[in-house]
Amino acid sequence: MTSLPALHRARAGDAVRAENPLRAGTVAFYPGSFDPLTIGHVNIVERGLRVFDRVVMALAHNVNKQAMFTLEERRDHIREVFAHDARVSVTVFEGLLVEAAVAHGATAVLRGLRGVADFEYEFQMSTMNHLLAPELETVFMMTEKGHFFVSSQLVREVASLGGDVALLVPAPVLAALAARLRK
Numbered sequence: 001m002t003s004l005p006a007l008h009r010a011r012a013g014d015a016v017r018a019e020n021p022l023r024a025g026t027v028a029f030y031p032g033s034f035d036p037l038t039i040g041h042v043n044i045v046e047r048g049l050r051v052f053d054r055v056v057m058a059l060a061h062n063v064n065k066q067a068m069f070t071l072e073e074r075r076d077h078i079r080e081v082f083a084h085d086a087r088v089s090v091t092v093f094e095g096l097l098v099e100a101a102v103a104h105g106a107t108a109v110l111r112g113l114r115g116v117a118d119f120e121y122e123f124q125m126s127t128m129n130h131l132l133a134p135e136l137e138t139v140f141m142m143t144e145k146g147h148f149f150v151s152s153q154l155v156r157e158v159a160s161l162g163g164d165v166a167l168l169v170p171a172p173v174l175a176a177l178a179a180r181l182r183k
């Protein structure tokens with residue numbers, strides 16, 4: 001049986017909440033490359049906000065990945081898309097995801113799952129993250145049925161070949177893609 005002291009043991013995020021009442025509530029850390037942000041990502045954030053009080057979108061600084069948009073551009077896209085909702089913020093992190101998540105007072109890492117193709121990689125990552133920070137849970141949301149085929153990689157490929165991606169990305173990203181590909 002779980003002991004009372006164990007039940008009351010502090011969890012990641014409690015310290016931040018106790019220090020600053022304005023930061024009260026549950027925080028999900030939603031990491032990714034978001035290169036670019038798609039309607040699939042937006043949907044995960046919106047549904048994440050039904051479960052968590054705040055979502056911190058966390059742009060990973062990955063030197064090994066060739067990106068289409070700079071970190072600053074991607075951060076600006078996210079800011080513009082979620083400008084109407086103070087519950088969503090964006091940060092850029094380097095190093096271990098779990099350390100950045102705990103530093104932001106998150107109790108969970110939020111990730112979308114499109115299907116079995118995502119599963120293996122996500123299972124490995126969440127298991128590794130749990131080993132590194134057992135107090136941090138990973139919460140997966142199944143992608144909405146109309147979004148299972150949407151990926152940043154396909155959006156980049158289709159857009160750069162002249163295909164129409166208007167239904168797959170939010171308006172600021174569509175404008176940025178058009179501007180980038182005109183160059």
Ligand code: PNS
Binds near residue numbers: 125129
């Ligand atoms: O959108 P992506 O590219 O699939 O996101 C991958 C991301 C950023 C979640 C992953 O690369 C990551 O967590 N990077 C941070 C470095 C880290 O903590 N690595 C160990 C994870 S098991």
